[in-house]
Amino acid sequence: MNLYILLLIVVPIVFSVLFMLNNNQKYYKTLSILLCVIAAALSILLTLNGTTSITLSGSMFKLIEGLVLVCEILITIFLFWVSIKHKRWSVLALAVVQTGIAVYSELIVKKPDTLSFNVDKLTLVMLLIINIIGTLIVVFSNGYISEYEHHKQLKNKQKLYYGIICLFLAAMNGLVLSDSLSLVYFFWEITTISSFVLISYNRDEEAYNSGFRALFLNLIGGICFSLGNVLFENNGISTFSELIKHKPGTSAILLAVVLLCIAGFAKSAQFPFQSWLLGAMVAPTPVSALLHSSTMVKAGVYLIVKLSPAYAGTYVGTMVAVFGAFSFLICSIIAMTQQNAKRILAYSTIANLGLIITSAGMGTAIAVSSAIILIIFHAISKALLFLCAGQIEHTIGSRDVEDMGGLIYKAPLLAAITAFGIVSMILPPFGVLVTKWLSIEAAAQNPFVAIFLVLGSAFTTVFWIKWLCTILAYYKDDKECHSTMDLTVSVPLVLLSVMVLATSIFISPIFNSFVSPEVATLLNTKNDLSITHGNVLSNIGSFNDMIIFIIFIVAFIIYFAYKKFKPSKAKIKNVYMCGENNVEDKFSFRAANGVYEKANISNFYLTRVIKEDRVTIVGYIISIAIIISAVIGGII
Amino acid sequence: MNTLITVLLVLILAPISGCIFAGLDRKLTARLQSRVGPPILQPFYDFLKLINKENIVVNKSQNLYIFIYFIFAVTSLVLLVLGSDLLMIIFVYTIANVALIVGGMVTGSPYSKIGSQRETMAMLAYEPVLILYIIGMYMLTGSFNISSLDGAYMPLIAYLPIVFIAMLFIMSVKFKKSPFDFSTSHHAHQELVKGIFTEYSGPALALVELTHWYEYTFLLGLMFLFYKQNIVIGILIALFTFIFVIVIDNITARLTWKWLVKVTWTIVIGLSIINILVIYFLKLTIV
Numbered sequence: 001m002n003l004y005i006l007l008l009i010v011v012p013i014v015f016s017v018l019f020m021l022n023n024n025q026k027y028y029k030t031l032s033i034l035l036c037v038i039a040a041a042l043s044i045l046l047t048l049n050g051t052t053s054i055t056l057s058g059s060m061f062k063l064i065e066g067l068v069l070v071c072e073i074l075i076t077i078f079l080f081w082v083s084i085k086h087k088r089w090s091v092l093a094l095a096v097v098q099t100g101i102a103v104y105s106e107l108i109v110k111k112p113d114t115l116s117f118n119v120d121k122l123t124l125v126m127l128l129i130i131n132i133i134g135t136l137i138v139v140f141s142n143g144y145i146s147e148y149e150h151h152k153q154l155k156n157k158q159k160l161y162y163g164i165i166c167l168f169l170a171a172m173n174g175l176v177l178s179d180s181l182s183l184v185y186f187f188w189e190i191t192t193i194s195s196f197v198l199i200s201y202n203r204d205e206e207a208y209n210s211g212f213r214a215l216f217l218n219l220i221g222g223i224c225f226s227l228g229n230v231l232f233e234n235n236g237i238s239t240f241s242e243l244i245k246h247k248p249g250t251s252a253i254l255l256a257v258v259l260l261c262i263a264g265f266a267k268s269a270q271f272p273f274q275s276w277l278l279g280a281m282v283a284p285t286p287v288s289a290l291l292h293s294s295t296m297v298k299a300g301v302y303l304i305v306k307l308s309p310a311y312a313g314t315y316v317g318t319m320v321a322v323f324g325a326f327s328f329l330i331c332s333i334i335a336m337t338q339q340n341a342k343r344i345l346a347y348s349t350i351a352n353l354g355l356i357i358t359s360a361g362m363g364t365a366i367a368v369s370s371a372i373i374l375i376i377f378h379a380i381s382k383a384l385l386f387l388c389a390g391q392i393e394h395t396i397g398s399r400d401v402e403d404m405g406g407l408i409y410k411a412p413l414l415a416a417i418t419a420f421g422i423v424s425m426i427l428p429p430f431g432v433l434v435t436k437w438l439s440i441e442a443a444a445q446n447p448f449v450a451i452f453l454v455l456g457s458a459f460t461t462v463f464w465i466k467w468l469c470t471i472l473a474y475y476k477d478d479k480e481c482h483s484t485m486d487l488t489v490s491v492p493l494v495l496l497s498v499m500v501l502a503t504s505i506f507i508s509p510i511f512n513s514f515v516s517p518e519v520a521t522l523l524n525t526k527n528d529l530s531i532t533h534g535n536v537l538s539n540i541g542s543f544n545d546m547i548i549f550i551i552f553i554v555a556f557i558i559y560f561a562y563k564k565f566k567p568s569k570a571k572i573k574n575v576y577m578c579g580e581n582n583v584e585d586k587f588s589f590r591a592a593n594g595v596y597e598k599a600n601i602s603n604f605y606l607t608r609v610i611k612e613d614r615v616t617i618v619g620y621i622i623s624i625a626i627i628i629s630a631v632i633g634g635i636i
Numbered sequence: 637m638n639t640l641i642t643v644l645l646v647l648i649l650a651p652i653s654g655c656i657f658a659g660l661d662r663k664l665t666a667r668l669q670s671r672v673g674p675p676i677l678q679p680f681y682d683f684l685k686l687i688n689k690e691n692i693v694v695n696k697s698q699n700l701y702i703f704i705y706f707i708f709a710v711t712s713l714v715l716l717v718l719g720s721d722l723l724m725i726i727f728v729y730t731i732a733n734v735a736l737i738v739g740g741m742v743t744g745s746p747y748s749k750i751g752s753q754r755e756t757m758a759m760l761a762y763e764p765v766l767i768l769y770i771i772g773m774y775m776l777t778g779s780f781n782i783s784s785l786d787g788a789y790m791p792l793i794a795y796l797p798i799v800f801i802a803m804l805f806i807m808s809v810k811f812k813k814s815p816f817d818f819s820t821s822h823h824a825h826q827e828l829v830k831g832i833f834t835e836y837s838g839p840a841l842a843l844v845e846l847t848h849w850y851e852y853t854f855l856l857g858l859m860f861l862f863y864k865q866n867i868v869i870g871i872l873i874a875l876f877t878f879i880f881v882i883v884i885d886n887i888t889a890r891l892t893w894k895w896l897v898k899v900t901w902t903i904v905i906g907l908s909i910i911n912i913l914v915i916y917f918l919k920l921t922i923v
Contacts, residue, residue, distance in 0.1 A: 104878060291766045402694050426725050427734060437723055440767070447916045451909055454771065458763040461730065465737055465756055474744030509812055541721040541780030548711075555707040559700055572697070575745040576834055586694075599746040604753055625828040 004046040008173040009589045016166035034309035036135035045129035053118040078214040092218040095364040118179035123519035126176040129379045129524040136492040141286040146508035168194035179239045192218040198287045217276045221266025227257035229442030244309045257310045268300030270327045271623035285390025293349045294383040301356040310410045312363030324357030325452035330619040335486035341389045359439045365527040370438035372515045377431030381424045384496040388418040396481045420466045420590040424500045429548035431504045466603045496530030654849025668886045689838035701739030706847040708732035713854040719783040724772045740832035751831030755819035757893040761900040762806045768908045772796045776922045785864045793862040798911040802904045813885035820869040
C-alpha cells in the first residue's frame with residue numbers, strides 16, 4: 001500500500017521519459033491510453049484501500065531529501081537560465097529572493113528529520129480528479145495537438161508537450177499526497193515550472209509574455225509559501241497534520257497561514273493575480289483544460305481548504321471568505337462582457353475558485369463541505385467545457401461565441417455535449433448548482449459575503465445562457481466546418497459527460513464517503529449537513545436533488561412518448577419575416593432593393609457600461625486592500 | 637397521503653385561479669380603457685380554441701423547451717405550497733426561465749431572439765432581488781424553509797418593507813407587464829410581433845398560456861409569504877400586488893431593458909441591501 005503512493009508519483013515520471021524517447025503519433029496514442037488506464041486504476045485502488053499515512057525516516061529520508069535538494073537546485077538553475085536568456089529581470093529578481101529564502105531555511109532553520117505522506121479523503125478526491133480527468137485530457141490531446149501544430153504552423157514539439165504534462169501529473173500527485181509542507185512546496189514549484197513551459201509552448205512573443213507573467217505571479221505566491229514555511233518551522237510545525245492539532249491562536253502561526261493563503265490565491269489566479277490565467281489561454285486547449293481549470297489551479301484551493309482548521313472562525317477566515325466572494329462577483333461581471341469562449345471559461349474558472357475559497361473561509365462544516373463538493377464538480381464540468389471549446393475551434397475555426405450560431409446543425413454531437421456542459425454549470429439538479437445553493441445558504445450568516453455571492457450569481461447565469469442559446473440557435477451560415485471527430489477526441493468528451501451526470505446522480509455516496517469524513521477530520525465538529533438519496537439536508541434548509549432528476553426524466557419520457565404516438569405530426573413552416581421571406585433560405589429576408597439578407601441577431605455584452613479594464617482596476621484595488629487587511633489581521 | 641392530496645389540489649386549483657386572474661386582468665384593463673371587456677373565462681375559451689388548432693412549428697425541437705418550461709413552473713409552485721426550501725424553489729424556477737429563453741432562441745426568428753435576449757437581461761435584473769428577499773427571510777427566521785414562517789410572531793413585511801417594494805417592482809417584470817413587457821407582451825397593445833412566443837402557435841401556445849396561469853399563482857404565492865401568518869391578510873397582499881401590476885400596466889408606456897437594468901442595479905438592489913444590512917446590524921428576528 002506504501003507501493004501505490006510511490007507508484008502514483010513514479011509511474012507518470014516513467015511515462016514522461018517514455019514519451020521523450022520516440023516521436024511517432026501511434027506511439028503517443030498507445031502510451032497515453034496506457035497512462036490513462038494505469039493512473040486511473042492506481043488512484044481507484046488507493047481509494048479502495050482507504051486513508052493511510054506514512055512517515056519516512058533514516059536512510060529513506062536521507063535519499064528523498066537528497067533527491068528533492070538536487071531537483072530544487074535544478075529548478076533554480078532553470079529559473080536563472082530562462083530569465084537571463086529572455087532578459088526578464090523581474091523574474092530573475094524573484095528567483096534571487098527565492099534562492100535567498102531557500103538557502104536561509106536550509107542553513108539556519110532547524111528541520112525535522114522525517115518526511116511524511118498522508119492520504120486523507122481530500123487527497124483521494126484530488127487524486128481521482130488528477131488521474132482520471134487529467135489523463136483523459138492527455139488522451140484528448142492526441143487528436144488535438146497535431147492538428148493544432150499544423151494549424152499554427154509550429155514545429156513538432158509533441159515530445160516535450162507529453163513529457164512535461166506527465167511530469168506535471170506526477171507533481172500534482174506528489175503535491176496532494178505529501179503531508180510535509182516542505183514536500184508540498186517542492187511539488188508546488190514543479191507545477192509552476194511545468195505551467196510556464198506549457199504556456200510558452202508556441203514560442204512566440206505572445207506565448208513568452210504570457211508564460212513569464214504566469215511565472216512571475218506564481219513565483220510571488222511561491223515566495224509567500226516559503227516564507228510561511230519558515231514561520232511554521234520556527235513554531236515547530238512542519239506538516240498539515242500538526243497544523244490541525246494546533247489550535248488557532250498565536251499570531252506567528254496566523255501570519256504564516258495568511259502567507260500560505262496568498263500562495264493559494266496566486267495559484268488559483270484570484271484577483272490581483274488573475275492576469276496569468278487569462279494569458280495562459282494562449283496555450284493549446286488541453287493544457288488550459290488540464291492545468292488551468294481542472295487540476296493545477298485546484299492546488300491553490302486545495303491548500304486553502306487544508307488550512308481551514310487553522311483559520312476557521314477567526315478574523316483571517318472572514319477576510320478569506322470576503323476575498324473569495326469579491327473575486328466571484330467581479331469575475332462574473334467581467335465574464336459577461338466577453339465574447340471569446342476561452343476567456344469566458346477562464347473568468348468563470350476564477351469565479352468558481354473564488355466561490356470555493358469563500359466556502360472554505362467561512363469555516364463552518366456546511367461551508368467547507370460545499371467547498372470540497374465544488375472542487376469535484378467544477379473539475380469535471382470545466383474540463384469538459386474547455387475540451388469542447390477547443391474542439392469547437394477546430395470545427396468552425398473560431399473561438400468567438402458569436403460565430404458559434406447554429407452549431408447544433410453543423411456538429412450535433414459536439415454542440416449537444418457543450419450544451420450539456422453549460423447546463424451542468426447553471427441548472428439544478430447538477431452538482432455545481434447544488435454547491436452554489438449550499439454556499440449561499442452557508443454565507444447567509446454574513447450578509448457581506450452573501451450579497452457578493454447573490455449579485456455574482458445573477459451574472460453567471462446570464463453569461464452561460466448567452467452561450468447556450470447561441471449554440472442551440474437555429475441559424476445556418478455558409479462558412480466551412482470540419483465536423484468529424486477523432487475517436488481520441490470524442491471518447492473523452494463522452495466519458496466526461498457521463499461523469500458529470502453520474503457524479504450528480506451519486507452525490508450522496510460521494511458526500512458520505514469522501515466529503516463528510518474529511519470535514520470531520522479537518523474541523524473536528526459534527527457536520528450539520530447530510531445527503532441521503534440525493535436529498536441535501538442541513539439545519540437551515542434542504543435541497544431535494546433526486547426529485548428534480550426524476551421530474552426531468554418523467555418530462556422527457558412524456559414529451560417523447562407524446563411526440564411518437566400523437567396522431568398528427570407537427571407541420572414545419574418558415575419563420576415570420578414580415579412577409580418578406582426568401583423561398584430558398586428561410587433565414588433570409590428581402591431587404592431594400594430586393595437584396596436578400598440574413599437575419600442575424602447578436603448577443604448583449606454590455607461592453608459600453610462595463611469596461612473590462614476599468615472593472616479590473618477596481619478589482620485590483622479592492623482585492624489588494626482585502627489581502628492587506630488579512631495580513632494585518634494575521635499580525636495582530 | 638396528505639402531500640399527495642395537496643399536490644393534486646395545487647395541480648387542479650392553480651390553473652383555475654391563474655385563469656381567473658388572467659380573465660380579471662383583461663376585464664380590469666378593459667374597464668380602465670372604458671370598454672366592456674370579454675367575459676372572465678375568456679382566457680379559458682382561448683385556451684380551448686388554441687389546443688384544438690393545428691400544430692405548426694418552425695423547428696422540430698422548439699416544443700421541448702416550452703414543455704420543460706411548463707413542467708418546472710408547475711414544480712416550483714408545488715414545492716412552494718409544500719413549504720420546502722425557498723432558495724431551492726427559486727433555483728428550480730430558474731430552470732423554467734432558462735428553458736423559456738432557450739425556447740425563444742432556438743426558433744431562429746429574429747423577433748424571438750430579441751425577445752429572448754431581453755428576457756435574459758430582465759433575469760439579470762430580477763434574480764438578485766428574489767434571492768435577497770430569501771436571504772432577508774433567512775436572517776429573520778434562521779431557516780430557508782418556508783415552513784419556518786409558521787412559528788413566527790411577526791410577518792416578514794414588518795422588517796422587510798423595502799424588500800417588499802422591490803418585490804412589487806420585480807412583479808411587473810415577472811408578469812411581463814408594461815412598462816417591462818419588452819420580451820413579450822400579453823395584450824397586443826404594444827406590438828404586433830410577439831417577442832419570445834412569435835413562432836409558437838396552436839397547442840404549444842395553449843401550453844404557454846397554461847404555464848402562465850401556474851406562474852401567476854406561483855408569483856402571487858411569493859408575495860403571500862410576506863404575511864403568511866394570517867391567510868386573509870396574506871391573500872390581500874397578493875391581490876393588492878396583482879391589482880397594482882395591472883394598474884401600472886395600464887398607465888405606463890414601455891421602457892427599455894437598459895432602463896430596467898440601470899434602475900434595479902442601483903436603486904432597487906441598493907435599497908434592498910440596505911434593508912438586509914439593517915436587519916443584520918440590529919439583529920432583528922421574528923422567531
